[in-house]
Amino acid sequence: MNAIEVRDLRKEFKEITALDDVTLRIKEGEVFGLLGPNGAGKTTLIRVLVGLIKASSGEAKVFNLDVNENIMEIRKRVSLLPQDCQTYEKLTAFENIFYYGQMHGTLSDEDLRKRTNDLIDLIGLRGRENDLTKHFSGGMKRKVLVARAVVMDPDLIFLDEPTTGIDVLGARTVRKLIKELAGMKKTIILTTHDLNEVAELCDRVGILVSGELVAIGTPKELEEKFKQANLEDVFVALSTGEEG
Numbered sequence: 001m002n003a004i005e006v007r008d009l010r011k012e013f014k015e016i017t018a019l020d021d022v023t024l025r026i027k028e029g030e031v032f033g034l035l036g037p038n039g040a041g042k043t044t045l046i047r048v049l050v051g052l053i054k055a056s057s058g059e060a061k062v063f064n065l066d067v068n069e070n071i072m073e074i075r076k077r078v079s080l081l082p083q084d085c086q087t088y089e090k091l092t093a094f095e096n097i098f099y100y101g102q103m104h105g106t107l108s109d110e111d112l113r114k115r116t117n118d119l120i121d122l123i124g125l126r127g128r129e130n131d132l133t134k135h136f137s138g139g140m141k142r143k144v145l146v147a148r149a150v151v152m153d154p155d156l157i158f159l160d161e162p163t164t165g166i167d168v169l170g171a172r173t174v175r176k177l178i179k180e181l182a183g184m185k186k187t188i189i190l191t192t193h194d195l196n197e198v199a200e201l202c203d204r205v206g207i208l209v210s211g212e213l214v215a216i217g218t219p220k221e222l223e224e225k226f227k228q229a230n231l232e233d234v235f236v237a238l239s240t241g242e243e244g
C-alpha cells in the first residue's frame with residue numbers, strides 16, 4: 001500500500017509558488033529523503049500532508065485517506081517533528097515526551113511511561129529527564145523533540161531536519177533511531193541538508209527545486225540518470241543547472 005500519494009499538488013502563497021504541481025508516491029515502509037535547497041517547498045509539502053495548511057489545488061492522500069476529508073483519522077497514525085518547534089519550557093524532558101504521547105491518546109499510560117524512559121536512555125538524556133527543558137541547550141531540546149515525535153508509536157513519521165543543531169554523537173543517535181524505526185517497517189519522510197545522512201538512511205529520494213519535483217528515485221538511479229558521480233553532484237546539477 002502507499003503511505004503517501006500526491007497528485008498535481010499546488011500551493012501558492014500570494015505570488016510565491018511553494019509547490020508546483022507535485023506528483024509522488026511513497027510506499028509503506030520506505031525511508032524517503034525529501035531534498036532541495038532552502039525555500040524549495042519541503043516543509044510546505046510536509047505541512048500539507050499533516051493538515052497544517054491546505055493546498056491550493058491537487059490531491060494528497062495519506063494511507064489512502066484524503067488530507068482534506070480525514071485528517072483526524074490520519075493523525076492517529078502519523079507524527080511530525082517540525083523544523084522550527086520548541087519544547088514546553090515549563091515541563092521537564094520526561095513530561096515533554098510523556099504528555100505529548102498522552103495527548104495523542106493511542107497508548108496506555110503504562111506503555112507511554114516505558115517508551116518515554118526507553119527514549120530518554122536512547123537520546124542520552126538520562127540524569128536530566130527531570131530538569132525543565134527551559135535550561136537545556138539547543139541540541140538537547142532538539143533531541144527531546146525527536147523523542148516526542150516517535151513516542152506514540154506512529155506508522156508514518158515526518159522528520160523535518162531532525163539532526164540540525166545536534167552534535168556528532170547526538171546526530172548518530174538520531175540516525176540509529178531512524179534505522180530502528182525503519183526496521184520496524186515504519187514509513188519515514190526525512191528532510192535534511194546532510195547528503196551523507198541521506199546516503200546512509202534513505203531508500204529513495206525526491207529533489208524539489210522551486211516547488212517542482214525535478215527528480216525521484218534511489219540515490220544510485222539518480223546518479224546514473226543524471227550522469228553524476230554522487231548524490232551531491234546530482235543535487236548541485238539539478239539545483240543550479242551546473243554540470244558537476
Ligand SMILES: Nc1ncnc2c1ncn2[C@@H]1O[C@H](COP(=O)(O)OP(=O)(O)OP(=O)(O)O)[C@@H](O)[C@H]1O
Nearest residue numbers: 013016018036037038039040041042043044045083
Ligand atoms: N506561510 C507562508 N507564507 C508565505 N510564504 C511562505 C509560507 N510558508 C512558506 N512560504 C514560502 O514558500 C517557499 C517554500 O518554503 P518551505 O519552508 O517549504 O521551504 P523548505 O524547502 O522547507 O526550505 P528550508 O530548507 O529552508 O527549510 C519559500 O519561498 C517560502 O518563503
Ligand SMILES: [Mg+2]
Nearest residue numbers: 042043044083
Ligand atoms: Mg524547511
